[in-house]
Amino acid sequence: xxxxxxxxxxxxxxxxxxxxxxxxxxxxxxxxxxxxxxxxxxxxxxxxxxxxxxxxxxxxxxxxxxxxxxxxxxxxxxxxxxxxxxxxxxxxxxxxxxxxxxxxxxxxxxxxxxxxxxxxxxxxxxxxxxxxxxxxxxxxxxxxxxxxxxxxxxxxxxxxxxxxxxxxxxxxxxxxxxxxxxxxxxxxxxxxxxxxxxxxxxxxxxxxxxxxxxxxxxxxxxxxxxxxxxxxxxxxxxxxxxxxxxxxxxxxxxxxxxxxxxxxxxxxxxxxxxxxxxxxxxxxxxxxxxxxxxxxxxxxxxxxxxxxxxxxxxxxxxxxxxxxxxxxxxxxxxxxxxxxxxxxxxxxxxxxxxxxxxxxxxxxxxxxxxxxxxxxxxxxxxxxxxxxxxxxxxxxxxxxxxxxxxxxxxxxxxxxxxxxxxxxxxxxxxxxxxxxxxxxxxxxxxxxxxxxxxxxxxxxxxxxxxxxxxxxxxxxxxxxxxxxxxxxxxxxxxxxxxxxxxxxxxxxxxxxxxxxxxxxxxxxxxxxxxxxxxxxxxxxxxxxxxxxxxxxxxxxxxxxxxxxxxxxxxxxxxxxxxxxxxxxxxxxxxxxxxxxxxxxxxxxxxxxxxxxxxxxxxxxxxxxxxxxxxxxxxxxxxxxxxxxxxxxxxxxxxxxxxxxxxxxxxxxxxxxxxxxxxxxxxxxxxxxxxxxxxxxxxxxxxxxxxxxxxxxxxxxxxxxxxxxxxxxxxxxxxxxxxxxxx
Amino acid sequence: xxxxxxxxxxxxxxxxxxxxxxxxxxxxxxxxxxxxxxxxxxxxxxxxxxxxxxxxxxxxxxxxxxxxxxxxxxxxxxxxxxxxxxxxxxxxxxxxxxxxxxxxxxxxxxxxxxxxxxxxxxxxxxxxxxxxxxxxxxxxxxxxxxxxxxxxxxxxxxxxxxxxxxxxxxxxxxxxxxxxxxxxxxxxxxxxxxxxxxxxxxxxxxxxxxxxxxxxxxxxxxxxxxxxxxxxxxxxx
Numbered sequence: 001x002x003x004x005x006x007x008x009x010x011x012x013x014x015x016x017x018x019x020x021x022x023x024x025x026x027x028x029x030x031x032x033x034x035x036x037x038x039x040x041x042x043x044x045x046x047x048x049x050x051x052x053x054x055x056x057x058x059x060x061x062x063x064x065x066x067x068x069x070x071x072x073x074x075x076x077x078x079x080x081x082x083x084x085x086x087x088x089x090x091x092x093x094x095x096x097x098x099x100x101x102x103x104x105x106x107x108x109x110x111x112x113x114x115x116x117x118x119x120x121x122x123x124x125x126x127x128x129x130x131x132x133x134x135x136x137x138x139x140x141x142x143x144x145x146x147x148x149x150x151x152x153x154x155x156x157x158x159x160x161x162x163x164x165x166x167x168x169x170x171x172x173x174x175x176x177x178x179x180x181x182x183x184x185x186x187x188x189x190x191x192x193x194x195x196x197x198x199x200x201x202x203x204x205x206x207x208x209x210x211x212x213x214x215x216x217x218x219x220x221x222x223x224x225x226x227x228x229x230x231x232x233x234x235x236x237x238x239x240x241x242x243x244x245x246x247x248x249x250x251x252x253x254x255x256x257x258x259x260x261x262x263x264x265x266x267x268x269x270x271x272x273x274x275x276x277x278x279x280x281x282x283x284x285x286x287x288x289x290x291x292x293x294x295x296x297x298x299x300x301x302x303x304x305x306x307x308x309x310x311x312x313x314x315x316x317x318x319x320x321x322x323x324x325x326x327x328x329x330x331x332x333x334x335x336x337x338x339x340x341x342x343x344x345x346x347x348x349x350x351x352x353x354x355x356x357x358x359x360x361x362x363x364x365x366x367x368x369x370x371x372x373x374x375x376x377x378x379x380x381x382x383x384x385x386x387x388x389x390x391x392x393x394x395x396x397x398x399x400x401x402x403x404x405x406x407x408x409x410x411x412x413x414x415x416x417x418x419x420x421x422x423x424x425x426x427x428x429x430x431x432x433x434x435x436x437x438x439x440x441x442x443x444x445x446x447x448x449x450x451x452x453x454x455x456x457x458x459x460x461x462x463x464x465x466x467x468x469x470x471x472x473x474x475x476x477x478x479x480x481x482x483x484x485x486x487x488x489x490x491x492x493x494x495x496x497x498x499x500x501x502x503x504x505x506x507x508x509x510x511x512x513x514x515x516x517x518x519x520x521x522x523x524x525x526x527x528x529x530x531x532x533x534x535x536x537x538x539x540x541x542x543x544x545x546x547x548x549x550x551x552x553x554x555x556x557x558x559x560x561x562x563x564x565x566x567x568x569x570x571x572x573x574x575x576x577x578x579x580x581x582x583x584x585x586x587x588x589x590x591x592x593x594x595x596x597x598x599x600x601x602x603x604x605x606x607x608x609x610x611x612x613x614x615x616x617x618x619x620x621x622x623x624x625x626x627x628x629x630x631x632x633x634x635x636x637x638x639x640x641x642x643x644x645x646x647x648x649x650x651x652x653x654x655x656x657x658x659x660x661x662x663x664x665x666x667x668x669x670x671x672x673x674x675x676x677x678x679x680x681x682x683x684x685x686x687x688x689x690x691x692x693x694x695x696x697x698x699x700x701x702x703x704x705x706x707x708x709x710x711x712x713x714x715x716x717x718x719x720x721x722x723x724x725x726x727x728x729x730x731x732x733x734x735x736x737x738x739x740x741x742x
Numbered sequence: 743x744x745x746x747x748x749x750x751x752x753x754x755x756x757x758x759x760x761x762x763x764x765x766x767x768x769x770x771x772x773x774x775x776x777x778x779x780x781x782x783x784x785x786x787x788x789x790x791x792x793x794x795x796x797x798x799x800x801x802x803x804x805x806x807x808x809x810x811x812x813x814x815x816x817x818x819x820x821x822x823x824x825x826x827x828x829x830x831x832x833x834x835x836x837x838x839x840x841x842x843x844x845x846x847x848x849x850x851x852x853x854x855x856x857x858x859x860x861x862x863x864x865x866x867x868x869x870x871x872x873x874x875x876x877x878x879x880x881x882x883x884x885x886x887x888x889x890x891x892x893x894x895x896x897x898x899x900x901x902x903x904x905x906x907x908x909x910x911x912x913x914x915x916x917x918x919x920x921x922x923x924x925x926x927x928x929x930x931x932x933x934x935x936x937x938x939x940x941x942x943x944x945x946x947x948x949x950x951x952x953x954x955x956x957x958x959x960x961x962x963x964x965x966x967x968x969x970x971x972x973x974x975x976x977x978x979x
Contacts (some may be wrong), residue, residue: 154852158883159793161754245752245796425852427883429948429955430791432758446953448761562953589925 005036015342016043016219022164022374029368036613037306037354037362041369044272044310045279048537051373052443065531068492073172076117076197077187080492081555085190088454089123091498092131092184092553094536098239099181103148107181108156108242108336112187112314113149115160116268119251120317122195123187124259126445128157128430130183131270131458131497131551135176137414137740140356142171145179146741152242153183154425159244160251164426165443168551169419169457169737172599177541183555188447196257197267197290199281199320200547202348204264206289207326209333209340210250212299216240217273219314227502227540246315246338260332262325269316275309275369277318279352283370290353291344293361305356318344330522344581370475380513380641381506385599388466392600395587395665397699403639403666404722406591408732410636410671411643417736418648439648441483441632442690444558454562455489457554461586461635462547463599468547469511471603473518473550475675478611479634480554481526483614484631488564488622489556491526495595496533496552501545503537511548512537519550526615528554547599563623568649569707570628574681576645576655576705577690578638580614581607582666583671590635591671603698604674610699611676617697618678624693626686626706633677638724639670639714641679643729646712652726653713657705661717668716670721683708743970743976745771746784748804751796755790755828755947761948763788767963770977772857776805779813785970787814788824791883791945801844801886802829804805805846814839818938823867828884831931831941838975840934840941841899844890852885856955857922857944860932863903864964866933867969868940877914878907878958880944882922887943888924889932899932899975907931 011024017040026042034042042339055516064072070087071079082568107434111128120124135142152668157164162185199206217240219285257263265285267277275294282289293305298335303311326342328532333340352369354362400406423438423553435453436444444458459480460575463654465472481491496497501508523530539546569576586592587601621627629649635640638659647652659669679720682690687703705714712729715723747759756773764769776786776794777824781787790820794805805811811833814824826834834840847853872878889898899905907930909919921928923943931942946959 151851158852158854158885159752159796161792243796245793245798248754248793250753259959424855427852428856429854429883429945430754432757432761432948432951432954435953450767 005319008033008036008039013039018043018716022046025374028370030364032041035307035362038364040306040310041111041147041174041275041362041364044147044275045369050272050276052535053373054509054537055512056375056378057377057512062519062530063523064530069529071531073532077121078493078495079194080120080531082447082452083423084450087189087191087194088555089118089189090184090186090495090553090555091117091532092182092495092551094497094499095177095181095183096499096539097112097534099149100179100241100504103145104152105241107149107152109240109314110181111153111185112244112624113270113569114183114243114245114320115162116270118187118199119186119254120195120268121187121189122193124161124188124255125185127165127186127443127456128183129165129458129553130170131503132292133166133175133180133549134718136173137171139176142176143741144550149181150425156244160248161430163428164423165428165431165434165456166438169422171415171460172462173545174547177544178539179556180499180546180549181511182551184458184495186555193258195266197261197281198265198285199287199346200264200285202287202346203348204320204323205342206291206346207319207321207325207329208296208320208343209338210338211243211246211313212297212339212662213308213311213313213491214299215303215307215311216470218310220305226531227530227538233262240314242314246292249336249338250315252331253338255513257329257332257705258330262328264320264322266317266319267286269318271312273310273312273538279366279369281318282321282346283366286350288347288349289344289368291346293354295341295343297339297341305354305361309354309379316388337654361407371570378503378509379506384504385655386640389600390602394592395668396599397596401665403670404724405545407639407670407722407724408641408728409594410590411588411639411724411729414737414740416590416636416640418734419737421738421741435487435561435564435662436487436566437545442487443490444487444564446561451560453558453564455484455487455558456555457483458550458551460549464603465515465550466599467601467687468603469514469548471606472517474516474522474551475606476552477519477522478525478606478675479632481528481615482632482678485552485618486565486632488619489558490547490687491528491554493529493531493555494552495531496550497536498533499536499539499546499549499551501540506628508545512637515548515550516653521651522608526612537682544561554725561622563625565622565627565630566649567631567645568629569645569655569681570718573684574628574652574707575684575687575703577655577680577701578677578681578704579617579676579680579699579701580677581610581700584637584668584674586672589671589673591667606675607642613697613699614676614678617699619696620697621690626682626690628683629683630678630680631677634674637671637673640681642714643712643733646726647730648732654709654726655705656709657714659704659714661714667722682728743967744784745769746773746776746781746787748774748776748787748789748810750752750794750808752794753792753794753914754949755945758947759790760884761835762947766950774810776808779809781817781822782815784822786825786966787817789824789826789833790827791830792891794829794833800836802832802836805833808973811837813978824939826938826941827840827869827945828943831943832886834939834941839896839939840932841933845888846886847888853922854883854979855922856881858905858910858912858920859944861907863906866906866940868962868965869906871965872967875914877910878961879956880946880949881955882944887923887925889929891926896926902935904933904935905929906933906940911952916944924938
């Protein structure tokens with residue numbers, strides 16, 4: 001024990017976020033009261049953030065296997081096979097709580113953390129993506145948050161040297177007190193060069209490498225496992241400060257050290273810092289670990305072992321080297337001017353033993369920390385508000401007086417308008433692999449030395465999830481897969497970032513349970529494995545939970561990167577076709593939100609068999625080089641998809657579209673939203689081949705018009721629905737976002 | 743032709759330059775560590791983009807005092823050419839091997855976007871494969887690219903034709919709306935008086951292949967290759 005440690009009591013345990021039952025469980029497991037340091041270890045490792053106490057029972061059913069999955073959930077990141085000797089690793093993670101308290105550093109360190117997860121696997125990061133949600137963009141506080149978050153993400157990734165290949169920005173009042181900042185990173189690794197977070201071989205030395213340890217971020221994992229109240233801003237000291245330069249050095253040093261063959265295993269020190277790394281690594285290997293905490297490089301004086309173990313200082317790694325090869329590790333890190341200090345050894349007694357100047361301050365079974373946190377199956381209850389939401393009929397609302405003006409209003413809405421203001425602050429090209437930059441449905445990278453490409457995206461329409469968590473979450477998976485397919489890529493796997501309110505509320509846990517069930521349904525039908533992910537609960541401030549937001553990050557492969565496709569029309573004279581079912585709904589639509597600030601109604605049905613057929617048809621048509629463009633119909637429906645196809649590319653091209661006189665409501669036809677729908681343009685001389693292909697794949701489809709001119713005209717029989725000059729479309733769509741943020 | 747690509751802690755365009763020189767131009771190339779001052783084997787050195795030392799002081803300030811940079815005057819005196827792009831340009835200005843300074847972008851934000859460059863001087867070792875008045879397309883990616891020089895220096899630059907590239911519109915008009923960072927006189931790239939050191943903020947290595955960013959950047963490399971072959975300067979040592 002260390003002199004001056006407070007006496008461990010139930011009160012103290014509860015102030016650490018542990019319940020009375022959990023504290024009791026610890027005492028029974030140890031057969032004694034924990035020391036102060038041990039209490040700190042348990043509180044961090046048993047936090048919701050680290051232990052998935054409330055979610056584990058639901059997540060078990062996620063499909064995680066496939067022949068091409070080299071690493072599923074449970075490691076720093078998942079890995080899928082790219083063929084040959086190459087593999088792709090990717091993962092998404094949230095940094096919501098820190099970003100609300102301190103937007104710039106919170107978002108920046110979110111990028112730093114996810115990059116470390118990627119390069120601990122032995123991979124070089126080749127892309128990041130960011131999925132962001134904020135409150136009302138007209139609120140000046142939101143503007144300050146957006147500016148801080150975007151510049152923080154940009155600062156970290158730009159300095160580190162990784163291109164940003166995409167993401168999303170969404171808005172809803174429910175995010176005002178709890179913005180979401182989810183960052184995804186993607187890395188390339190050779191199959192022989194994959195590393196894992198294991199501590200094998202008793203007697204092997206344990207090295208601490210990277211930046212020095214300070215008092216920043218102590219109890220970050222615990223903070224991320226509680227809701228916010230008025231005092232949120234007082235927690236600023238628990239937000240870490242990022243140093244992307246040191247991270248870049250750490251990347252190069254780690255990859256060089258790995259190449260020497262002297263490294264046995266390696267883990268990032270992220271949430272719960274040393275406490276987590278020193279228990280999870282030996283737990284995976286059925287080993288133990290003994291460390292001398294005083295040897296940890298420190299940048300502050302007088303730190304206690306409790307603080308050293310729980311610090312979440314950034315840009316640090318724990319690695320296990322092969323005994324006898326310590327000098328190779330030291331020399332590599334010295335070249336990059338980084339600390340590499342031997343702080344302990346791997347043992348075979350299954351215990352984490354922490355000494356401080358020789359005195360044992362903690363001695364606990366690693367499995368108790370890493371694997372034995374309680375698993376809760378708390379009650380769920382369908383929220384009372386669901387009935388009213390479903391009863392709402394958007395078609396009973398008055399029709400738009402002028403559908404051309406309605407389209408312009410949608411295009412200028414910050415949720416739909418171009419996000420160039422965001423991504424022009426991010427390096428998109430370093431690495432010179434970027435074939436499709438942000439601004440299309442998915443980012444596409446080439447893999448040098450091969451003909452292969454990789455496509456990446458993040459997606460989630462949280463309004464849909466709110467209205468129907470099961471169908472909405474399935475639609476998020478479907479949309480991500482669609483975005484890859486319209487780029488020409490076959491999905492290989494997904495990583496999910498499940499952002500919800502407090503799981504201790506049965507309504508929220510019901511949303512979570514339903515959403516996970518929806519993800520499972522879609523993954524099974526589309527045959528896409530889940531290879532990793534993250535759960536972020538407690539996204540609540542003063543009782544207001546965020547919209548349920550299961551963000552889906554997905555990566556796919558293009559066998560021929562040259563055959564990729566983008567969302568904008570390419571040539572005058574190309575035929576425009578609509579793939580997918582006709583069923584759409586104004587329930588939960590952008591149209592309803594822009595007009596009435598309402599999220600209500602029923603969703604259009606999702607038929608996963610049709611969804612899958614549409615994806616396959618798109619990929620086949622792109623592979624056969626029949627298409628000039630392909631664009632997912634998402635927020636804003638068919639009319640917005642057509643307008644974006646006209647103006648989002650390097651040069652604007654108009655279109656004449658005839659939807660047929662089906663009758664019905666013009667707003668529904670133009671702005672109704674539904675899954676499985678894609679607008680493509682078919683090269684004029686390949687129309688016949690395209691028709692054959694579509695009938696082979698048995699997808700619903702029809703030609704609806706032709707690319708050309710300097711206007712977008714949409715007719716339905718005799719009725720002119722939209723007639724707009726491209727300049728007006730361009731100015732609404734390109735300027736819509738910036739009008740709010742600057 | 744022996745190219746060297748200098749690596750400082752925090753450099754990130756090193757691999758991209760290395761790839762373009764070796765895989766696109768098929769020239770021998772080697773990385774040069776920042777502590778290495780022995781440059782005898784090289785004909786052309788590239789100072790790539792990145793955030794050397796995190797750019798935590800001023801962009802390029804620490805790297806501008808490194809052993810490799812201190813060896814550059816002797817290297818150019820022997821006929822070697824030095825190309826600095828992005829952070830490399832900032833380093834060369836900090837080391838006073840090029841006149842002027844690079845300041846924070848006028849918009850106060852990082853900018854990664856495509857730009858157009860007007861070739862102002864096609865009579866240098868780095869631009870001889872271009873036409874005067876030619877418009878090149880090349881991307882930028884920086885937070886501190888606003889070129890600044892005092893009036894005397896600017897006058898000297900004009901008189902001696904040392905402004906090599908200016909930001910312009912797609913049609914070649916040097917205009918405010920084509921200036922991505924608020925650079926003085928839309929200046930995107932300058933050369934030293936001797937014609938041996940070129941610095942520019944845009945990234946030629948990101949415009950060296952048709953599939954990724956176009957091929958205008960290769961004109962710089964082709965000019966360098968032509969110069970080194972024709973002058974035989976690489977044989978002089």
